[in-house]
Amino acid sequence: MNQIIIRFLVGGAVVSAFAIIGDLLKPKSFAGLFGAAPSVALATLGLTIATEGASYAATESRSMIAGAIALMAFASCVSWVMMHYKVSALLVTICSLPLWFGIAFGLKYIWLK
Amino acid sequence: MQIKVDPSVIGQTRWYEYAIRFLFGGLITAVAGIIAKEFGPGIGGLFLAFPAIFPASATLIEKHEKQKKEEKGLRGTRRGREAASVDAAGSAMGSVGLLVFALIVWQFAPRYSTWMVLMGGTVAWLTVSVLMWHVRKRV
Numbered sequence: 001m002n003q004i005i006i007r008f009l010v011g012g013a014v015v016s017a018f019a020i021i022g023d024l025l026k027p028k029s030f031a032g033l034f035g036a037a038p039s040v041a042l043a044t045l046g047l048t049i050a051t052e053g054a055s056y057a058a059t060e061s062r063s064m065i066a067g068a069i070a071l072m073a074f075a076s077c078v079s080w081v082m083m084h085y086k087v088s089a090l091l092v093t094i095c096s097l098p099l100w101f102g103i104a105f106g107l108k109y110i111w112l113k
Numbered sequence: 114m115q116i117k118v119d120p121s122v123i124g125q126t127r128w129y130e131y132a133i134r135f136l137f138g139g140l141i142t143a144v145a146g147i148i149a150k151e152f153g154p155g156i157g158g159l160f161l162a163f164p165a166i167f168p169a170s171a172t173l174i175e176k177h178e179k180q181k182k183e184e185k186g187l188r189g190t191r192r193g194r195e196a197a198s199v200d201a202a203g204s205a206m207g208s209v210g211l212l213v214f215a216l217i218v219w220q221f222a223p224r225y226s227t228w229m230v231l232m233g234g235t236v237a238w239l240t241v242s243v244l245m246w247h248v249r250k251r252v
Contacts, residue, residue, distance in 0.1 A: 003146065004143045004146065004147065005143075007139075007142045007143045007145075007146045008139035008140065008142060008143040009139060010142065011138050011139045011140075011141065011142020011143060012135035012136065012138045012139030012142070013135070013138075014138070014142075015134060015135070015137070015138025015139070015141075015142070015165070015166055016131060016134050016135045016138055019134050019138075019166060019170060020123075020131075022170070022200075023122045023123070023126065023173075024118050024119060024120060024122055024123070025116065025117070025118060025119070026116070026117040026118075026119050027116070027117075027199070028174065028196050028199040028200045028203065029199045029200070029202055029203040029206075029246065029249075029250075030116050030203060030246055031200060031203060032199065032200035032201060032202060032203020032204045032205075032206070032207065033203050033204070033206060033207035033210070033242040033243070033245075033246060034207065035164075035167060035170060035200065035201070035203065035204035035207060036162075036204045036205075036206075036207030036208045036210065036211045036242070037207065037211075037238065038161075038211055038214045038215075038234065038235060038238050039138065040138070040141055040142050040145060040160070040161050040162075040163070040165070041161040041162075041214065041215070041218070041234075042231060042235065043138075043142045044142050044145055044146060044161065045161075045218060045222075045227075045231060046227055046228075046231060047146075048146075048149075048154075049222065049227045050227070052154075054222045054223040054227075055222075055223050056154050057154075057218065057222045058218065058219050058220075058222045058223050059153075059154040059155055059158065060149060060154040060155075060157055060158030060161060061158060061161070061215045061216075061218035061219035061222065062155075062158065062215070062219045063154070063155050063156065063157070063158030063159045063161075064158045064159065064161040064162050064211075064214075064215035064218075064219075065212055065215045065216060065219070066159055067158065067159040067160065067161055067162030067163060067215075068162040068208050068209075068211040068212040068214075068215055069208070069212065070159075070162065071162045071163075071164055071204070071205075071208045071211065072205050072208035072209065072212075074164055074167075075164070075167070075201045075202070075204035075205035075207075075208060076201075076202070076205040078167070078171065078197075078198070078201040079198045079199070079201035079202040079204075079205060080198075082171075082194050082195075082197055082198035082201065083194075083195065083198040086190075086194070087194075088172075088175065088194075089168070089171035089172045089174070089175040089193075089194070089197040090168055090171070090172045092171075093164070093167050093168035093171050093172075094168055097164070100163065100164060104159045104162075104163075105159070108155065108156070108159060112155070
């Protein structure tokens with residue numbers, strides 16, 4: 001339970017810090033780079049290595065490659081839809097989440113078996 | 114195009130907008146750990162690149178850009194959408210850097226010290242992301 005609370009607090013702080021850096025920067029295309037910062041990974045991998053060992057963290061990182069490819073597709077889809085259609089950011093981002101799940105899990109089971 | 118720091122954004126953001134991002138960031142970090150414990154690191158690792166705060170951040174950008182235009186007496190709906198779209202395009206470029214980060218941790222975590230691997234991965238993420246951004250600007 002303690003570890004979950006620590007993860008929550010550290011994760012919240014690191015993710016917020018990267019988000020604030022992104023907010024401060026201009027142009028928006030550059031600021032957007034921080035939307036794909038390794039914030040969750042930085043918050044969690046240190047603790048994972050300390051508690052579960054380096055090879056466990058390495059396995060997580062291998063899967064993270066699939067997650068990153070899925071994030072690229074997700075962000076590209078959100079960008080394209082928002083540029084071409086009159087829909088709100090909240091609607092597009094939430095409706096595009098199944099794309100992330102499909103690609104991440106698809107790559108995990110096909111490529112990273 | 115020059116990269117600038119605009120501190121005025123800090124004042125535009127409400128406390129609950131910071132709190133929402135903290136909450137979602139914290140939740141996904143905790144949930145990624147729980148999923149890894151329940152289903153193994155192969156599944157948990159996927160969530161290290163989950164776009165947890167993306168909906169909140171994109172909504173925030175859309176709202177702020179819209180407000181800026183409306184303060185000048187213009188309708189800012191389109192501008193807000195375009196700004197969120199451009200930000201998302203930046204995130205797509207940053208994802209390439211994130212992939213390199215994951216690759217570095219995967220390859221080097223078992224052999225080198227934690228801080229060195231995480232620091233090296235972060236520097237690689239930033240370098241690759243900025244490089245991608247510059248290349249995209251020139252094309």
